[in-house]
Amino acid sequence: MFLVKKLLTYFILPPGIFIAFFIFLSFYLKRRWVRNISLFSGLTLYLISITPIKDLLLYPLIKHYQTNGCKGDIVVVLGGGVYGNGEIGDDPAKRLLKAYEIHKREAAPMVLSGGRVSEKLPIEADIMRNILIGLGVDKNKIDVDNESKDTLENAKYVAKIIGLDKKIILVTSAYHMKRSEMLFKKVGFKNLCTEAADFKFDGNYTFYDILPTTCNLNTSSKVLKEYLGIIFYYIFG
Numbered sequence: 001m002f003l004v005k006k007l008l009t010y011f012i013l014p015p016g017i018f019i020a021f022f023i024f025l026s027f028y029l030k031r032r033w034v035r036n037i038s039l040f041s042g043l044t045l046y047l048i049s050i051t052p053i054k055d056l057l058l059y060p061l062i063k064h065y066q067t068n069g070c071k072g073d074i075v076v077v078l079g080g081g082v083y084g085n086g087e088i089g090d091d092p093a094k095r096l097l098k099a100y101e102i103h104k105r106e107a108a109p110m111v112l113s114g115g116r117v118s119e120k121l122p123i124e125a126d127i128m129r130n131i132l133i134g135l136g137v138d139k140n141k142i143d144v145d146n147e148s149k150d151t152l153e154n155a156k157y158v159a160k161i162i163g164l165d166k167k168i169i170l171v172t173s174a175y176h177m178k179r180s181e182m183l184f185k186k187v188g189f190k191n192l193c194t195e196a197a198d199f200k201f202d203g204n205y206t207f208y209d210i211l212p213t214t215c216n217l218n219t220s221s222k223v224l225k226e227y228l229g230i231i232f233y234y235i236f237g
């Protein structure tokens with residue numbers, strides 16, 4: 001009964017219900033090319049929603065990064081999204097926690113980088129700053145970039161705040177680190193060390209890992225966005 005309940009849950013809720021719909025529809029559509037599109041859509045959605053494929057997509061982005069051991073003058077933390085109610089998202093919260101750990105270890109000052117993409121949203125760097133002050137970090141050891149809207153702007157505004165000569169400890173999610181490192185080096189940072197947060201990698205699998213989940217779909221979407229950003233970087237510089 002437990003297994004039946006779990007299976008029903010996976011395929012009644014998204015993305016399972018949409019996967020089932022596309023595959024079911026492919027058996028009833030009259031035009032062959034439409035059937036093929038429907039089947040392809042269902043299978044693709046299934047694959048990027050299961051843990052092994054999520055890990056397969058994720059691994060090339062995270063395999064070279066470490067979780068600790070950096071030495072540097074300044075910790076630079078990249079934002080990653082904020083809710084309208086003033087809470088930061090899951091990914092930037094984990095980045096902030098990692099930065100706090102480094103600050104406690106190295107006693108290094110921090111730069112928090114993250115503005116807002118809409119005037120209706122609060123400024124992310126200011127929210128992160130308030131969280132750190134609440135955790136006991138000296139406010140004089142925190143600087144903020146509250147203007148940047150994407151990773152390239154993160155790098156540019158951080159450079160304006162601290163210059164390019166300092167050795168920085170760059171903190172962001174592991175899946176986001178490769179593109180971040182590329183863009184910070186493009187702006188002119190030569191001396192940087194990376195400490196990644198939130199690897200999102202499983203590696204050990206059970207039967208349930210071949211069932212589709214929104215969590216895996218969300219991670220796969222973020223990873224595919226990173227690949228797209230890296231491709232844009234190589235094409236447009």
